[in-house]
Amino acid sequence: MRTAYLKALHELAAMDKNVYALISDNGAIVYDQYRADFPKQYLNLGISEANMLGMAAGMASRGKIPFAYTIGAFLAYRAFEFIRDDICLQNQNVKIVGTGAGEVYSGLGPTHHATEDLGGLRSLPNLTVLCPASPKEVYAATYAAYHHKGPVYLRLGTNREPEIYEGECKFEVGEGVELKSGGDAAIFSTGSILKDVLDAADSLEKEGISARVINIHTLKPLDGDIILKAIHETGHIVTVEDHNIIGGLGSAVAEVIAESGMWVKFRRVGLRDFSHGYGTYAQVKEGNGVGRKQIEEVVREVASR
């Protein structure tokens, strides 16, 4: 994902001299080519996320398009007030790019996990929240963030996500994507964990459970229509996210369900606490209740009710 992001950023910087990469001393190796090619469109501000985002807002007020990048947890938590007051309140054209979404930094522990970022940031006025699921989608989302005039939070994983699109990835801000059809249940998911959802849906298909998989790559604005359609057509809804169960995708879908007036079988898969344990990403997900087998169990249960 990071490589796909840097590829898009490199192209955008070549195309538009107002594109400006700010980093908070987090971009070893991945930024090497960018730094070499665009030294005048790059600043490493050191370990000072609040200052970076306040500066980004000031630069945007002068027509620059800053892409401010570091680990998402440090942006969303430490610098939250700078996102709110300097970027969102003043509607400044800043792209806030957080890596390590969810628990992808599985060996680093909860201080480096962005597992409540969507809950906080989804509530901020003017902010568009993008959470792509694969390298192709990250590339497209980076262009979409550039073309969108206004603040964007771009939530990236790491560099190990497999591709989920065989062909071209068409990316429209605010439009969910049906990745797999199915009528027994609809699974909504977002970000790096989507591959697990697709694999789970394939397994369930072999058991005779046909689950629709919908990629909500834009948390805000949310595609309410695709959710309502799934409610009408399946009546069985599951959300899966590598994020706390409170405030993220599951809550966003629940809001649509609650206001729809429809009776729906609904379950959320997400973290119920800080993540605990270390290991590979798959191991940590399983240890925290969001592993592939656990997704299958929840969908099986909802589809059978």
Next chain:
Amino acid sequence: MGGAFSVADILATLYFGGVLRYDPQKPDWEDRDKFILSKGHSCYALYAVLARAGFFSEKELRYAGKPGSSLGGHPKLREIPGVEASTGALGHGLSFAIGIACADKIDGRDSHVYVVLGDGECQEGSVWEGALSAPTLGLDNLTAVVDHNKLQAMDALENIVHMKPFAEKWRAFGWNVMEIDGHDHAQIREALLARADGRPAVVIANTVKGKGVSFMENKPIWHFRMPNDKELPMLMEELGLTEAELA
């Protein structure tokens, strides 16, 4: 209210002492100098100065803080002509100003950025993130002014957090530091116009909170208070203001 009085001479000199280059008819003029009031709670002094400078009618000052007026308790970008950034939460304006100075330098613009901070505001950690970064970036097109009135909301600074030695802190961070009497217009002007190659400037303006009104000066409570009906005529008399001037 007290903080607006301590910063009044600084703002007046900035706008009317031939320091800040601006055009009230064209607030978005690309080559203007920019001013940010990081201590946004002193906005009533800024509103008075912006109105006098011609950014909007002085009549609008009468409606400040009332429904329908854009002149609220903290300044807002795009709603008030001449305001460069919405401020209020402390510790934001310096970084925002650094961003502007940085962009203007990239564009090769010959314009200067001024930002006024409170001394209590300098207890915010983000101020010192900015203080580290501006000299690193070589922003000699940036001047920070600290309204050093030595009082914060509840008490004297030194009774709450030790800030001394204050000037030495900025010096150690690599700023061109000037210490002045923040009510002496000649000293303010000279400091605001001083430039050092490759280094940002900080003017530590020694001021009096509530300056000019005997019953307000150096009284912490006037951080929050507005004069009541009994106090207002006394205040006007001390400042030599008439009803006609306020109408």
